[in-house]
Amino acid sequence: MLIIEGLTRRYGDRIAVDDVCLEVPRGSFVGVIGRSGAGKSTLLRMVNRLADPSAGRILWEGRDVTALQGRALRDWRARCAMVFQQFNLSGRLDVLTNVLVGRLNAVPAHRSLLRLWSAEDRAIALSALERFDIGELAAQRAEHLSGGQQQRVAIARALVQEPDIILADEPIASLDPRNTRVVMDALARINREFGITVLCNLHALDIARAYCDRLVGLSAGRLVFDGPPEALDAAAARELYGLEADEAVDHAPALPGPTPQVAPFALHA
Template identity: 70%
Template sequence: MLVVEGLSRRFGVHTAVADASFEIERGAFVGVIGRSGAGKSTLLRMINRLIDPSEGRIVFDGVEVTALSGRDLRLWRRRAAMIFQQFNLVGRLDVLTNVLMGRVATVPSWRAVVGAWPDADKAIALSALEQFDIAGLAAQRTETLSGGQQQRVAIARALVQEPELILADEPIASLDPRNTRVVMDALLRINKHLGITVLCNLHSLDIARDYCDRLIGMAAGAVVFDGAPAQLTDALAREIYGLEAADVIDHAPGLDPVRPGAPVGEAAAA
């Protein structure tokens, strides 16, 4: 179980995350929703310890993550794999090598530097690529791939870390609708078939409702909603998204695109 307790982060006078508290059971697929600047990325980066909290605690299965340092912190980052919006791949390297970077914590550093990866690690990386139907691209330079293909490579790299938790920070923000579904389907498959907990930042409310078991809504750094997608009302969506609510609610299933909050169909016209 992941426990976030009173977590805050300030940058000077600006509070990016304010007193966030929640618990996530193993095997859940949780979406963190909200407008740009709501604190979603800062929250995930604190959980991974890429950013240190100003206040609060993070605990995973009884281990206080906020107290880790050195080797223990590196091991935590292996257990909690990050997937980024910008993919964070090395474009000049081939796909297989990029995926193998997820095995860095398991091999001596010299092997990673000279590219002398053990055959067993190569097999693990190829197996991960096969799961996402891109094993045939293993020898191709990553910079030649489409955005959707690159994000699947990034997910495969996260998977070979053998994580217990995946933190996905806006993984579909730069993708077209087709690749958005391909990437979200890949994350869902990891969650449902492998039982890996997924905490995923999403701007799109309709995607969040389609894929997530639970939603955590953030506004101005604070958690303002925590519950099942069906419990998220129009009023709460407007509180979470502010001025962007009209665009988000327009695309939400079951809502009138002209009058947000009104039912769709003949009943609305009656």
Template identity: 85%
Template sequence: MLIIEGLSRRFGERLAVDDVCLEVPRGSFVGVIGRSGAGKSTLLRMVNRLAEPTAGRVLWDGTDVTALRGRELRDWRARCAMVFQQFNLSGRLDVLTNVLVGRLNRVPAHRSLLRLWSDEDRAVALSALERLDIANLASQRAEHLSGGQQQRVAIARALVQEPEIILADEPIASLDPRNTRVVMDALARISRDYGITVLCNLHSLDIARAYCDRLVGLSAGRLVFDGPPDALDEAAARELYGLEAEDAVGPAPAPMPGSPAPQASPFTLHA
């Protein structure tokens, strides 16, 4: 279980995250929602320790993640994989090599520097690409792929880390509706089939409601909503998004076969 206790992050005089407390059972698919600047990305980065908390702590199955250093911290970052909005791939490398980067924590440094990947590592990477329906792109350079394909490569890279938790930071922000559906379906299948906990920052309420088991809403760094999607009413949406609420609600792409079906929206926002 992931436990967040009184987590805060201050940048100068501004509190980006303010005393957030959460408990997330294993295997959950949690959508973290709120307007831009609400603290969503900072929260996820503190869980992964890419940002250091000003106060509070993060626990995973009883281990104090905020106290980890050195090798133990590197191991945690392998177990707690990140998927970024910008994909963070090396465009000049082929897709398979980009995915194999996710195995770095499991191979000796000299082998990784020389790209001496074992047959087992290659098999794991190809299996992840096949799982995401892009094994046929393994030999192509990443810079030649579409945005949706690059994001699936990034998810495959996270998957070969054999993580226990995946933190997806606005993974669909730069994607068109079709690729939004493909990426969200992939994350939903990973959570469902592998029992991996997924925390996914999202701006669109309808997409969050269609795919997530639970929604966590931040406003000005504070936790203002925590509950199932059908409990998010118009008042809660306006508290989260203010004047941006209407923009945050839009048509959610229909999941592909085998993915969770979208839920009907319980409210309609008016101008």
């Protein structure tokens, strides 16, 4: 279980996240919602320790994540994978190598620097790409892919880290409706098939309702809503978004359907 206790982040006089407390059981798919500037990205970055809290603690299975340093911190970042809005791929590298970057914490440093990937690592990376129907793109440079394809590569990279948690920071913000559905389906499949906990920052309420089993709402850095999607009524939406409430409601895609049969991919224990 992920436990967040009194988490706060200050930037000078500004409070980005203000005394947030949460408990997230393993295997949950949690949507973090709220208007731009509400503190959603800062919250996820603190969980991954890309940003350090000003106060509070983050616990995973009873271990204090906020106290980790050095190798232990690198191990945590491998177990707590990030998917970013802007993909964070190396455009000049081929797709397979971008995915293999997710294996860096599992291989000796000299092998990763020289790109001496094992046959097993290559098989894991290729299988992850095939799982998201982009195996045929393995040899292409990442900069030649569409936005939706790049985000699926980023999700494949996160999956090969063999994480306990995936933190997705506005993963569909720059995508069209079709690719929005493809990317959200990919995250839902990871959650459903592997039991990986997913925390996903989302702006569109209908997409959050369609995919998440729990919604957590932030406003001005404070937790103002925590409950199932059906409990988010118009009044709660207005508290979260104010005058932007109507703009935050998009046409919801259908819930993910049956998962198609694809190449097998098994996470190591």
